[in-house]
Amino acid sequence: MRIGVLALQGAFAEHEEKLKKLGASYVEIRKKGDLKQPIDGLILPGGESTVMGKLLVDLDCLEEIRIRIRKGMPVFGTCAGLILLAKRVQSGTQIQIGTMDMTVKRNAYGRQLGSFSVTSEMKGIGEIPMVFIRAPYIQSVSGDTQVLAEVGGRIVAARQGNQLATAFHPELTNDIRVHALFLEMVKRVKFSEIYL
Ligand code: GLN
Numbered sequence: 598m599r600i601g602v603l604a605l606q607g608a609f610a611e612h613e614e615k616l617k618k619l620g621a622s623y624v625e626i627r628k629k630g631d632l633k634q635p636i637d638g639l640i641l642p643g644g645e646s647t648v649m650g651k652l653l654v655d656l657d658c659l660e661e662i663r664i665r666i667r668k669g670m671p672v673f674g675t676c677a678g679l680i681l682l683a684k685r686v687q688s689g690t691q692i693q694i695g696t697m698d699m700t701v702k703r704n705a706y707g708r709q710l711g712s713f714s715v716t717s718e719m720k721g722i723g724e725i726p727m728v729f730i731r732a733p734y735i736q737s738v739s740g741d742t743q744v745l746a747e748v749g750g751r752i753v754a755a756r757q758g759n760q761l762a763t764a765f766h767p768e769l770t771n772d773i774r775v776h777a778l779f780l781e782m783v784k785r786v787k788f789s790e791i792y793l
Contacts, residue, residue, distance in 0.1 A: 607644020635789035641678025650692030
């Protein structure tokens with residue numbers, strides 16, 4: 598089992614640390630050619646979604662990733678990664694992978710609450726620490742997207758099939774359970790065996 602970690606920009610190294618702790622191997626995705634190797638899942642880290650979206654287009658990776666997700670490759674987006682996955686972003690146009698039925702609001706907590714952390718419940722896991730950094734929240738979900746966590750009445754984690762998204766950063770805490778949940782999803786699909 599091998600996980601691709603999009604490593605164009607942002608907090609990808611912290612995700613790699615979590616994968617190491619869980620004994621999963623990973624490869625960094627920095628260019629189109631990196632997507633040609635067999636990977637079973639993909640992590641889209643936090644960072645700046647507008648920059649990442651633009652780089653994905655410039656590197657000709659956007660459509661490659663979209664195709665794989667549509668074919669069932671498990672994907673986990675945190676923060677900016679969540680924004681990239683959303684079909685709709687409130688206010689402004691930006692480049693989206695756009696595979697998940699949800700509407701997100703970027704930089705949604707305003708300046709004063711730019712960064713904060715809480716402990717809250719995530720469905721299927723329990724209480725976990727959640728670190729938010731200039732985070733988005735999910736305004737609404739549609740289709741079969743399920744809400745997995747809410748903080749202060751706002752949706753901060755969701756899942757649709759093999760797509761998992763959190764507005765917070767589980768890679769910045771000592772808790773490995775969200776990554777473990779993603780690896781369970783990856784194991785169930787064995788994407789590299791069905792997509793060659
Ligand atoms: N504010 C960033 C954006 O809109 C996301 C912040 C993050 O990923 N920590 O893309």
